Amino acid sequence: MPEKIKAQDSFKKVESDVTDLRWYMERAKFFGEAIKSYEEEGDMTKSTQMRWEYLLFSLNYQQDFNKRKKSKNRFVQLSHRNGSVYPDIKKFTDEQIEYYKARANETSNPIHRVRYNEIIWETKRDHTFARNAITAYLKCLPIFYKNNWEQELADSLQRATEISLTLNDKKAIETVREALVEWLETLSEAQKFRWCLELIEGILEMKRFLKDDELEICVDIAKSAASFYEKGTDKYHLQQLFLEKIVILMNTLKRPDDALKYLEAIAESYVNEGTWKLEHYPSGDGVAAFFYEKAARLYRDLGLKEKSDEFIKKVKEHTIKSEKDMKRIKIAEFTIQNEPIRKYVQTISSLSLREALKKISFDNSFIPNVQSIRSDLEKQKGSLAFVFPILSIRNGNPALRSQTDEEIFEDHTVLRFSVEYKQRILLLGMIFDALVKAKNLNDEAMLNYLLSSKIYESNSEKILKVGFERYFSGDYISCLHILIPQLERSFRHLLTKLGVATTIISGDAIEEKTLGSILREEKLQELLGDDISLCTTTLLVDKRGDNLRNDISHGLISENSCDKNAANNLLHIFLLLTRFEI
DSSP, X not given: OHHHHHHHHHHHHHHHOSSSOOSHHHHHHHHHHHHHHHHHHTOHHHHHHHHHHHHHHHSEEOOOHHHHHHHOOSEXXXXXXXXXXXXXXXXXXXXXXXXXXXXXXXXXXXXXXXXXXXXHHHHHOOHHHHHHHHHHHHHHHHHHHHTTOHHHHHHHHHHHHHHHHHHTOHHHHHHHHHHHHHHHHHHHHTTOGGGHHHHHHHHHHTGGGOOHHHHHHHHHHHHHHHHHHHSSTTOHHHHHHHHHHHHHHHHHTTOHHHHHHHHHHHHHHHHXXXXXXXXXXXXXXXXXXXXXXXXXXXXXXXXXXXXXXXXXXXXXXXXXXXXXXXXXXXXXXXXXXOHHHHHHHHHHHTSOHHHHHHHHHHOGGGSOOHHHHHHHHHTTTTSGGGTSOOEEEETTEEEEEOOSHHHHHHHHHHHHHHHHHHHHHHHHHHHHHHHHHHHOXXXXXXXXXXXXXXXXXXXXXXXXXXXXXHHHTTOHHXXXXXXXXXXXXXXXXXXXXXXXXXXXXXXXXXEEOOHHHHHTOHHHHHHHXXXXXXXXXXXHTOTTSOOHHHHHHTTOOOGGGSSHHHHHHHHHHHHHGGGOOO
């Protein structure tokens, strides 16, 4: 029957192929065709077996060496938003696993034999299949090289290294070690240096089994690769990776002076990359500043102060140029024309002045909900925005750069919170303006309301009065410079009431804690709650936010930052603290 031939042909095609089907999903496709064909023939046993093949070949290999070492898993399952995974290895039946065992022994295709043995090793931890997987990986190497599949070649050798070391099988370790050195030399001779990185990583995993002359081979090849990529266009990152490998190799060979020499070469590579990108990239100043900063940090760590200072200056120079290319978005330019909001302003301004201020102090609608923001961002985690680090620039300096996934997520949380809070402060500004007109809100009324709370000390009354006078006269520069230190004083007073010391021992002296340290105190955060805590830190001490306290204290605040919105934000924090009684 034609259908029978079609089913067999689909299976035979994928079973015999070692040249055309590079990606495992391509192989899964042929098994999928065989499922349907065998079903049409009525051979449900074969159809089920082809479904098992399809599931196995739908699994991706984890090809990140470091992630694989942490998870101890070879396979990656596709995760869905509802928490489910596909294919789910935990749902593989005993009958299914027995089928894979049989296939591992009968197939003549080493690419397939690897996968069958790996799934048995991962699910059953059967050492026999682990050893068979190593053998199959090594048989795949000449196939992959002939096909120009260097990525698969390097991945196979790294994985064989892992398994042999996990088993602590001396024979397997020796066989894999020899293969690593042999294929490293083969790739180097062909100038296929890119994948030598993975092989050197594998060799370094085996360093206690290596001889010094084999480590020297790695050094020579890494040097050739670094020189090769130095001459390439924009291949500096590969040059740096090979130089890093040389540093590790030199330390392994107990040659620390040579290691330091190559660390300096890495710093020089950062400089060269920054200079090249400055000339060839659009908006190259920001990119150049990034690499000059990396060079400055490394020169500093190496004790080369003059070099470090030279590139710190360049960082500031090119960051300032980069900032000029950025468009400034002024929140103050937004207008709110919404009838419900207008009615809300009227409702509050119709209250007595004291009731209105109390309403502002206790109304959570003026504060974004951190948990809600985090939940929303969790749904977006797979997007491109969460892949790239976020750079916070302040006063012409790259002040903060996220590195880990957790830091990138936290940066997005703070930025989203800050934007939402600024939008709500616009509404609060409208309410303050309405209360000035309708209820004669002024410096005395604001001060009397705040002092009725025990949060604020009476001996700061005169300074507070001057600050509020400046606010209501429209002098926001003076207002912020006077009131922000007094707000810090209030937090110190609040911490004392909570029974927590506001001082620390530093050397021979006792010093006041910084405001950042105070706001991080656990008892204070518990009192304020997540939302108000984030309000205060983003306004006062977070480089990703307004950072007003630090910029004012260090004389770095700009005139543009001392606007009415910042002053309204500050007044809101003063009012929020009146919620708390201790």
